Amino acid sequence: MERRESIEEGARSERREIILRAAAKVFARSGYFNAKVSDVARTAGIADGTVYLYFRNKEDLLTSIFSWAMGEFMSRAKSEIPVIIDPREKLRRFAQLHFSLIERERDVAIVFQIELRHSTKFMEKFSTTYLADYLQVLREIVEAGQREGKFRSQLNPKLVAKVMFGILDGMATNWVLSRKSNSLVMMVDPMIDIFLNGVTTSNA
Amino acid sequence: MERRESIEEGARSERREIILRAAAKVFARSGYFNAKVSDVARTAGIADGTVYLYFRNKEDLLTSIFSWAMGEFMSRAKSEIPVIIDPREKLRRFAQLHFSLIERERDVAIVFQIELRHSTKFMEKFSTTYLADYLQVLREIVEAGQREGKFRSQLNPKLVAKVMFGILDGMATNWVLSRKSNSLVMMVDPMIDIFLNGVTTSNA
Amino acid sequence: MERRESIEEGARSERREIILRAAAKVFARSGYFNAKVSDVARTAGIADGTVYLYFRNKEDLLTSIFSWAMGEFMSRAKSEIPVIIDPREKLRRFAQLHFSLIERERDVAIVFQIELRHSTKFMEKFSTTYLADYLQVLREIVEAGQREGKFRSQLNPKLVAKVMFGILDGMATNWVLSRKSNSLVMMVDPMIDIFLNGVTTSNA
Amino acid sequence: MERRESIEEGARSERREIILRAAAKVFARSGYFNAKVSDVARTAGIADGTVYLYFRNKEDLLTSIFSWAMGEFMSRAKSEIPVIIDPREKLRRFAQLHFSLIERERDVAIVFQIELRHSTKFMEKFSTTYLADYLQVLREIVEAGQREGKFRSQLNPKLVAKVMFGILDGMATNWVLSRKSNSLVMMVDPMIDIFLNGVTTSNA
DNA sequence: TATGAATGAGTTTTCATTCAT
């Protein structure tokens, strides 16, 4: 009985993900407000009503896409970053994880970078929960770097984290909006170079 | 006759701006898609139909807010930046102008940072027109700095411009979303410090 | 004073007719319900509000076009028909007058044949007033013909009048709707031939 | 499975017809442009939105009423007329079919005779498709009659067909507009008498 | 669980008409 339930759970979870991917695709193409739930259903190959067996309503689809992607990213970050010792390499790896997720899941990325920003309500919630978590990881990297004497101690770690997020998020948005698919991951090294060393010449 | 016309033109332009500010306020509060045109009209103190004497439709309101703000910013940037000689100070001034506009026109800023991003169509147009113009200004600053030996010559100026925009735009978005109104302009100096000098210690 | 008034009356009446012709043109092109009063005003070369100095409202424009054209036709019919002696020629002349008016004023004819039919209310009023008048003229021709032994006495004159109107009106509608401008007046003679002599061969 | 589908198809088609009849009733009473879709829905006993599951839009309702009635008439005409031998009786039967349909479906007839005429666009399409079909049937009757020596050979069959249509259509319009319900079918014989024999006495 | 027909609330937009100038 337990096994059977777990199988059913697996099937349920699988169909949930199918719907979620369909929603990401549809939202990415048409924009959240112009997208129709029936488009999502058709794309997922199910009936309209079935969507509501897995999600509360249309908005739940949107936020679930977000939680799903954010969860994926944060769990990878939290397992991979601590293994690395050099804080400069931690930053580089963090950026690589961020960009490679964006690049791999373009539909999700469009929703993430564009559609999710529509709602002040959502963004306010986001910035106090998920984003706080994201910034915390960065902040700890910076603080560790400062303790080790690798990063300038007079810098505000919180601010550095925000700047880093701003850069990554901004570049992701630009990549999503430009049709030419220059690899995003390839831009990590030059970007990290600026972030680590600044734009000025000698620093003497 | 000429004078009379100019007065009428002035009145027309004035009312247009009243409607635009009302739209910014309403869109900022409710989000573009949830906002009703009649809310905009009521906020502007006019009848619903009057909105359509000044704007083609609801979307025209949205994009007009954008053109208006962007025009204001770019004209200030293009008149003030060339006066400054040191490229590092040019960058600082650019950031100050960006942030002070955001701070002064919070409603417009919310529309700008959040609502306008909803439409892939719009964003694609934006990134090939206005944004290109914006990035061009930054790029020229960087190139000038490189010619003068102030900025590292091996950096890709286009990339540096994108990174700078990413930082400014990202910080603006964060400020807009956080209700606590820490001054945004006050963050210019520490941010520019990182951008100019990097986060690493000696750079030796 | 009297003369001056009469001149002003003339100017007033003239402008009324300009507006009426503009309305006929616009209604003919777009259909009454899709036509805008401001289109009529622009076509007449006046301001929107001015229309309302000459006509009660939009519907008044429509019915005035009708009265104008119908009045023109009926006055010609009533002055020309009595002069003719042979009732068969009276019928022919009647048809010629009807068709030549249609042909000369195509815009008015379109309104007359198509747009005016939209309103049951109007058509009911029409069929008990103007149409009754029109049918009366025909009926008197038929009755005269019967008295003179030219038309079969067993025919119901009222019915004959209706049939005649049906033919004229139907052919007018068809002409208006077919773009090829075969002359409508040219069809009078063959049509009258059928009406007078029937379609069957010998009548023996 | 096949049976079940056919039942569902039947239900669908049945509901379509209910809506169509409701639309005819409402359009007949208020006129197409003044009629509200919600009136049609209420008359049909369904929700407003349901109308749009069966018809593209309001205009689709109008033209569908037409196709429905015209199809009904033409199929009866094409099956019944060929059976009759005497061309004079063919004409009489054709007129009877036309008038009895009008009389039986008064709402549809009003839409047909009045409302459908509003749109030049529609009427132009009508006169080149359905009407052409209708006239063709009449024309063939006349040509057959001429070959058999029953109808005068010098008459233009196309013109005779148009005249016949003009009479039938005109009388139908008049009947629809006059509230007194003198039977329309009863007028067939005297009308056909005129059409066959003309109004003049001897034809000698 | 899955379906999809039915619902009906909700909003943009148009345009006839008014009225201060």
Place this chain on the structure above:
DNA sequence: TATGAATGAAAACTCATTCAT
């Protein structure tokens, strides 16, 4: 008389959501 900016009522249509099967 003439103007034309402003009004605001009114309706077609969409689509998220429900629920009987």
